[in-house]
Amino acid sequence: MITLALSKGRILDATRPLLAAAGIAVLDDPEHPRKLIVPTNQPHLRVVLVRASDVPTYVQYGGADLGVAGKDQLIEHGGQGLYQPLDLGIARCRVSVAVRHDFDYAQAVRQGARLKLATKYTSIARDFFAGKGVHVDMVKLYGSMELAPLTGLADAIVDLVSTGSTLRANQLVEVERIMDISSLLVVNQAALKLKQAPLRRIIDAFAAAIPAEATAAPNRITA
Numbered sequence: 001m002i003t004l005a006l007s008k009g010r011i012l013d014a015t016r017p018l019l020a021a022a023g024i025a026v027l028d029d030p031e032h033p034r035k036l037i038v039p040t041n042q043p044h045l046r047v048v049l050v051r052a053s054d055v056p057t058y059v060q061y062g063g064a065d066l067g068v069a070g071k072d073q074l075i076e077h078g079g080q081g082l083y084q085p086l087d088l089g090i091a092r093c094r095v096s097v098a099v100r101h102d103f104d105y106a107q108a109v110r111q112g113a114r115l116k117l118a119t120k121y122t123s124i125a126r127d128f129f130a131g132k133g134v135h136v137d138m139v140k141l142y143g144s145m146e147l148a149p150l151t152g153l154a155d156a157i158v159d160l161v162s163t164g165s166t167l168r169a170n171q172l173v174e175v176e177r178i179m180d181i182s183s184l185l186v187v188n189q190a191a192l193k194l195k196q197a198p199l200r201r202i203i204d205a206f207a208a209a210i211p212a213e214a215t216a217a218p219n220r221i222t223a
Ligand SMILES: Nc1ncnc2c1ncn2[C@@H]1O[C@H](COP(=O)(O)OP(=O)(O)OP(=O)(O)O)[C@@H](O)[C@H]1O
Pocket: 007, 008, 009, 010, 011, 051, 052, 053, 054, 069, 070, 071, 072, 073, 091, 092, 093, 142, 160, 161, 162, 163, 181, 182, 183
């Protein structure tokens, strides 16, 4: 049995067409939407539904043989024990810094300054501001980051941006783009040795299903 870890919502939705191109259908049952282990039309492949941030952990420890995870989640996790053979080019967005429109960001990030920052992406943010020589007082949040500058919890946030509509709806402006994000296929390194043939078949099927314009993008990270 091969176990594929996906997260409900945009990753599952965006992965379905790639699976379909490989002849794989996820047989989730609308009558039982809370079932976490879901069969596919392939008797030896099942899907486990986990939180997006837990996909790398499931695959690292062998709770799943492979999974689909955002590059943001992979960087925060660290990528230990994970082989990352493919950028699937799905769930595209970017990690950016955003502030209130009346906040003087340029002044706040001058060399040696201190910035009050709220984010779920603490590793990405720490590395980015360390590279700029800016001291950061970091508040870790798990969602609704946009609220932090509006309530005085922080001066700036580091969050995902796609259309920009969430920032606009909360009168925030994107002041720096840190990196582009898409989702990658990740594989447990030990499983790749023990279940080489079936896993290679699935990796090759994903590779064949990725649209050409997705592979052209420089979003891939290495193990
Ligand atoms: N607005 C967006 N547009 C495109 N891709 C996005 C967007 N937001 C998130 N993503 C990508 O999709 C992945 C999964 O996002 P999702 O919103 O399903 O989970 P999450 O709420 O970020 O994670 P968790 O539930 O574990 O806290 C993210 O890791 C990111 O790579």
